[in-house]
Amino acid sequence: MDQETVRTICYLARLEIDQKKSEKIQKDLETIVDLIGGLKNIDTSAIEPLYSPLEMTASIHEDIENSDNQKEKFLKNAPESNDDYFFVPRVVE
Amino acid sequence: MNIQFKSIIELRAMLDNKSISISELIHESFLLAKKYNELNCFVTMNEEVGQKKADAAGSNNKNSSMLFGIPLAQKDLFCTENLRTTCSSKILSNFIPPYTATAVKKLEDAGSITIGKTNMDEFAMGSSNETSFFGNVHNPWKKGYVPGGSSGGSAAAVAAGIVPAATGTDTGGSIRQPAAHCGITGLKPTYGRVSRWGMIAFASSLDQAGPLARTAEDCAILLNSMSGYDSKDTTSLNSDVPDFLANINQPIDGLKIGIIKEFNLNDLDSEVQARFEESKKTYEKLGAKFIEVSLPNISASVPTYYSIAPAECSSNLSRFDGVRFGHRAKNTTDLNDLYIKSRSEGFGDEVKRRILIGTYALSAGYYDAYYKKAQQVRRLIKNDFDQVFQSVDVLMTPTSPNTAFEFGSKGMQNPVELYLEDLFTISSNLAGLPAISIPHGQVNSLPVGLQLIGNFLKEDQLLNTAHLFQKNSDFHLAQPSLEDFS
Secondary structure (H helix, E strand, C coil): CCHHHHHHHHHHCCCCCCHHHHHHHHHHHHHHHHHHHHHHHCCCCCCCCCCCCCCCCCCCCCCCCCCCCCHHHHHCCCCCECCCCECCCCCCC | CCCCCCCHHHHHHHHHCCCCCHHHHHHHHHHHHHHCHHHCCEEEECHHHHHHHHHHHCCCCCCCCCCCCCEEEEECCECECCECCCCCCHHHCCCCCCCCCHHHHHHHHCCCEEEEEECCCHHHCCCCCCCCCCCCCCECCECCECCCCCCHHHHHHHHCCCCCEEEEEECCCCCHHHHHHHCCEEEECCCCCECCCCECCCCCCCCEEEEEECCHHHHHHHHHHHECCCCCCCCCCCCCCCCCCCCCCCCCCCCEEEEECCCCHHHCCHHHHHHHHHHHHHHHHCCCEEEEECCCCHHHHHHHHHHHHHHHHHHHHHHCCCCCCCCCCCCCCCHHHHHHHHHHHHCCHHHHHHHHHHHHHHCCCCHHHHHHHHHHHHHHHHHHHHHHCCCCCEEEEECCCCCCCECCCCCCCCHHHHHHHHCCCHHHHHHCCCEEEEEEEEECCEEEEEEEEECCCCHHHHHHHHHHHHHCCCHHHCCCCCCCCC
16 A cells, blocks of 8 residues: 555545654554455355345335424534535635 | 442342432442543543433432442444444534434333443544543553454453443444453344344444443343334344343253354464363353364455445445534635545545445445445355254354454554454454353453353353353453453
8 A cells, every 4th residue: 555545545535644643654554454355264155245134224204394493403513604504615716 | 338340230130229319329320420431431431411410310219220320331423312422433423313213212112311422432433542632541441452443442441340340333343342352241232133223233234232331231131221122223123022031041051052163272372272172061060062063154254344344334434524514624715625624634544444444345347246245145145044053052152263462463564353343243243143252361461351152042042052151150240350441
């Protein structure tokens, strides 16, 4: 794993790594990728992936409103908002 | 009236015979939390609301619930309405949830009183509680030593006798390993047994909530309340919930216990090994039979886990963007900059490491080689368990390869060193199986844990097997002196 790959993953994950820590992170990631890379020696041909231990389809329910509008309660945690919307920096000029 | 180190069953008797009131009991619990503040078990206390609830409950002592009036601590990963919930992260350090997690709500509906939210590894990512934004938790048995993680605050609060029990969550051993390091009992239920609704997600196909307590009996009491189908959790199991407490205390004559051949116990500290051999003898005396079994793929558990868990983490933690809740960076130029700065300021190093690994494992070109591959190996591991549970009832391993260690002594240079802490615990999360850790002695004055892994939905058998051990030993009654903390 080179610095360029680290930069790409950081961008994909929307994370910024301190320059001073960047080499250490690169080394750590290499060590972890080595660890999980060891799985390649296990024969998994014709083995279906097991994405959940329950192997069941997530249960679904009728699409009906089941609680009151809690907009006010939820907007309270927003760093910046008005009575109706979350505020973000301007996206369209 | 001294309530420290008392079990739920003992406190229940004290309340029922009126030697203490609920009000006094809760007050005492808050006093103990303050006295042992230096342990750093709690991130947020619930004193005003908790005491008020206790005072109001005082005259209503007729409620038949075992948990009525009992003080509990909740891991700070469960959302609690109007009570700050941080996941021990800077990014959530100002988050006040508008709702309560189902597991906690069920415990509170049974009459228990939440006294506070416990410290943990940030977003439950760690095995030593050293990744918390709010500082390390000390092991009550030895100052400057880790309590284990990620449910380290919950384990330490129970071990110090501040509360008789606490909630935890277990993604790769986060209930069992701290229970082992702190000398208490901790149960990870079957995946789907306890609702995950309102738990802040780390790795959704592995996370499961469960109890930490002084005894298997007390774990049964908590599990009775926590379990059950919840339509709000799409992976909640719609299966019958037995009365775990009523099923405890059955004879285990003829119980077949499997010892996993692939775990070479000779590599362990000789004292840890000796404890394990002693415990085998205890079970033999109770009529259990030991059978060596093989799980050929189990040694792949650690790499499998460290591909799947970070992948799910990177996806789950994408919700922290500084827009709707949590920390928002100042002085940002545009929306993208706001995301990047808020996340980079808000997450600690271990969380960032795992998000990056997960992002890598899920990215184009690597998905098949890392993520899909790990999920295929996961099936092989689960198949191995299905196979051995045809010939044995439970499996027995040490909970952790070693006892608690000193702050800063592991994983600082190489994170994988700390990941190997989870060697014995991880496989049951991958397969969704229940597992329990019980104390079975000490090495160099630090507790050692014994793990029992059960078949799917067999928590009743695990709790019974653990309870019989505790009926025939006194390791779970040991108490730390705590003289360095008050």
